[in-house]
Amino acid sequence: MSAIPPGAGPRPLAGTRRTGRAALVGAVCAVLAVAVTGCGGEDPDAGTNGVGKLPAAKIESKARAAAQRADTVHLSGNVVSQGRTYKLDMRLAKDGAKGELTTKAAAFQLLRVGDALYLKANAAFWAGEKGGASGKPSQAAGKLDGKYVKVPSTDPVYQRFSGFTDKDTLLAGLLGLHGKLTTGSRSDIDGVRTVRVAAGAGSGGTLDVSLEGTPYPLRLQRAGGAGVVRLADWGRSVDLKAPPRDQVVDYGSKISGKR
Secondary structure: OOOOOOOOOOOOOOOHHHHHHHHHHHHHHHHOOOOOOOOOOOOOOOOOHHHOOOOOHHHHHHHHHHHOOEEEEEEEEEEEOOOOEEEEEEEOOOOOEEEEEOOOOHHHHEEEEEEEEEOOOOOOHHHHHOOOOOOOOHHHHHHHOOEEEEEEEOHHHHHHHHHHHHHHHHHHHOOOOOOOOOOEEEEEEOOOOEEEEOOOOOOEEEEEEEEEOOOOOOEEHHHHHEEEEEEEEOOOOOOOOOOOOHEEEEEOOOOOOOO
16 A cells, blocks of 8 residues: 655645634633733723723722812813803912903903902993992993902902812812712813713713823713813913003902992
8 A cells, every 4th residue: 555645635624724723813812811901802991090990989089189289270161150150261270360250241351369369341240240220331330341450358259259260169169079970981082081980860960080191180061051161281380460550450448339
């Protein structure tokens, strides 16, 4: 019986070879999956700061702590408080703030340098603040038109608006989510990857936290349609200085006609 010449025997089918390679690749992936996400899959936390892997309450806690440590932030959006809607565009620092606040009735600029609060508005705004029944600009209100009015700390205007210039007070009131917290979807805010923390039904609200670098809060949607705010430029310098003297009106101990 003659020997079979080398290479003359039956060859494995091409499909069989492919199946064998696929099985080998699958086995390798199964082994590697113990340490990393499997071949062909993507780890949503790859290259992030890792907070996405934490429980929702811990994510919120880290975001609030990061916000408190930061020296500055740019806050913009809408806030509903005591039945009034305020549109904010404020740059907040530890020792003051500057920006614009808009209500249904008026728009005005706020500037606080240390304890000194300045408010710049038109005559119609000051006519209302000084108790004018018609709301039409009076001669006194006209003198304040377009000027920075240094608001006395004892005046109701100071009490009403200084909170919008206090970084820690404003953020403490905005960032608190109530109810059971859950981790929501992954998204991005202005190109920065985020993880969303959602509060329980009823109390509601969502907070988007950065997955890149420091876990700063980047977007807050308040419960019950109470506003949406964006938080950006964390740690960026804010130039705060008192306005020129010729643009300032100092009304002493009281400017408001309201009690």
